[in-house]
Amino acid sequence: MCGIGLIISGVPIDSSSLLPESGSDCQPLASPAPESKRGHEPILRADNLKECLLRRGPDHLGIQKVFLGATTTKSVAELHFLGATLQLRGISPxxxxxxxxxxxxLVYNGEIFGGIDVGIDNNDTERLMHELENCCSCDCHGHKISCHCFEEGHISVPELLSTIKGPWALVYWQARSKTIWFGRDAFGRRSLLVHWPTLDDARFLLSSVSPISSAKMDSGSASTSDNFELNEGFEVADGTNALECLxxxxxxxxxxxxxxxxxxWCESQDFIGEVRKHEWTDPQLKKLINWERTFIEPKSDEFHLNCEDLIEQDMLHSTFSNGKHSKVGVLEDQRKPLPNIPDSFINGAIRHSSLPAQKVLLALRESVMRRTDFNPVFQATFNENREEKLVPVALLxxxxxxxxxxxxxxxxCLDTRYEIDLLNVSFDGQLAPxxxxxxxxLRELQRxxxxRWRLVEIDADLSTLTSETKHVMSLIFPAKTYMDLNIGIALWLAAGGDGWVDDRIFNHQQNDHQRLKYKSEAKILLVGSGADEQCAGYSRHKxxxxxxxxRALGxxxxxxxxxxxxxxxxRDDRCISDNGKEARFPFLDEDVIETLLEIPLWEIADLDQPPGKGDKKILREVARLLGLEEAANLxxxxIQFGSRIARESNRKNFGSNRAANQASAGSVVIHKPHS
Structure with a gap:
């Protein structure tokens, strides 16, 4: 799935109960819009949303309309559902x-890796729809004391959604109760933007993407890059930018x-749709959301305590995932060996590492396995195209x-017949760190x-990316600092996968070589987001x-x-998805998060050590378990510094790195795109 949207018009929506949580600088609309405003063209149009979703290259884009209170001459309210499908799981389209x-x-943008049983031949959305059909449709919203549905074996929508492991955003129309359900997973791994109704645009809008304001659009197509820009010139009545309410x-x-x-409706306009927020019901998920760690501050006798006293001994040989007991090197559902487990892991290095590192390694491996377990459709395609080099997964x-x-x-985790694209972006050629x-x-991996790895070198020149920069500005919105833009451009270019492959590196040859033009067609992109946040990787942590x-670190x-x-x-999901790619975040798997929280904080990081040693200590031990000795010390x-886009952006927008540093350029809000 690569994008969803919903537009509700005709019914006043009251979101005041969510403020200030809604984060909106705009005045929420809790009453019908004045007549003088209703005749104006909407600030955000459905056509814009459709165009933005089509840019992602979906296999299918569909629209479904629902009319409420309809008569022979008019309807009270209209609901427009949009769903753009990039199908990666299931057999049938x-x-x-x-x-x-x-x-x-139902429109659903996400994957289900646990909580709801999805067979290898099944599609996530179809399975979820089936489960939602059986949910309670009364107005108790999960309060079981007053719920007759519970007595009949039904659960509420919040209860069902709380069980899902994996990234998701959705909109669900429950016809029987006349209720719109919407939301995103507890960590926000899939984008979902909201436009709270205002006096200037009384509609309620949900979208995976940031639609272009119609105020400055030509009457023609919105597909050209120059149309994708922030529209500073159009302001709503209170002086706020039109898109600020998104x-x-x-x-x-x-x-x-x-x-x-x-x-x-002929005599009264008293009806108002009130937005209600519901609690997560799964206790384990609540623990993850609240970031509850048992061991934070070591006592003098605990710091040197052997972690065997804190972590179960059987973690050396087994781990738990989705409630199933799975042995080292065994795929959870199919009980078949993983393709490429090195003997050193089981027989050598594992005996010389800490139990916490082993536990994290096992959780991460299962996380990667879940995100790269392909259904028979892809495997059949591979068998039919053995002459081609299919690359199903790329890695940032x-x-x-x-x-x-x-x-x-x-x-x-991936069968050896598949090659892997390694996407690397640079704004300083071969000199970028x-x-x-x-x-x-790459050389260490080859050892x-x-x-067969394919290092895709994506070279960029910021001074030539005028229209692309404007486009990425629309993707990162409502983020709008230079740091957001720099990261967004780097991610967008990397996800596009349009670069060069060094034939010598790829074929292990030392003499004649050439750089060949190459574009990665992999639809799945693994990203390392979440590692620094969970393992104390930022300088502010020290x-x-x-x-x-x-305590302060925790x-x-x-x-x-x-x-x-x-x-x-x-922001990252929108930039990556714009290229028709699906971002997957192994470090943000629920089981990985839980595993890291179970480990004492002093085993996660030792910030008395210098950079490259104590920061992300636990992951450095994981790297050594995998035989990555050089990487373990980096x-x-x-990305904005490693690719050197920050340096080039500073020079372009502030004149020099020194001037940018004096202005704290990373947090400066962009007011106008530079030509």
């Missing part, structure tokens, strides 16, 4: 929006009841610690495995630790995880 026989409608939807489950059947690759771990695990480390990382100790990491949806993931380097 699935077109969204899905509509069942009772009129329920916000990241806070993680959670929401509902709006729209039963207008008993309203006399800097050659740093996180991406090297993912590459080594991907090698273990990430390009240097990527080439060194530990015979896998600052907090030095000023406030272990609180800072908790803050990072609880705001990652707003600061990172929505310091943290963010």
């Amino acid at each position: 699935v077109h969204q929006p899905l509509v069942d026989t009772t009129g329920n409608i 916000k990241e939807l806070p993680c959670g489950i929401y509902s709006i009841r729209l039963d207008v059947s008993e309203v006399n 690759f800097s050659g740093g610690l996180d991406s090297m771990i993912l590459a080594a695990l991907l090698d273990q 990430d390009r240097i480390s990527a080439r060194a990382g 530990i495995t015979p896998r 600052t907090k630790y030095r000023s406030g100790g272990w 609180e800072e990491m908790k803050l990072d995880m609880q705001r990652i949806w707003k600061r990172n993931l929505g 310091p943290k380097r963010a």
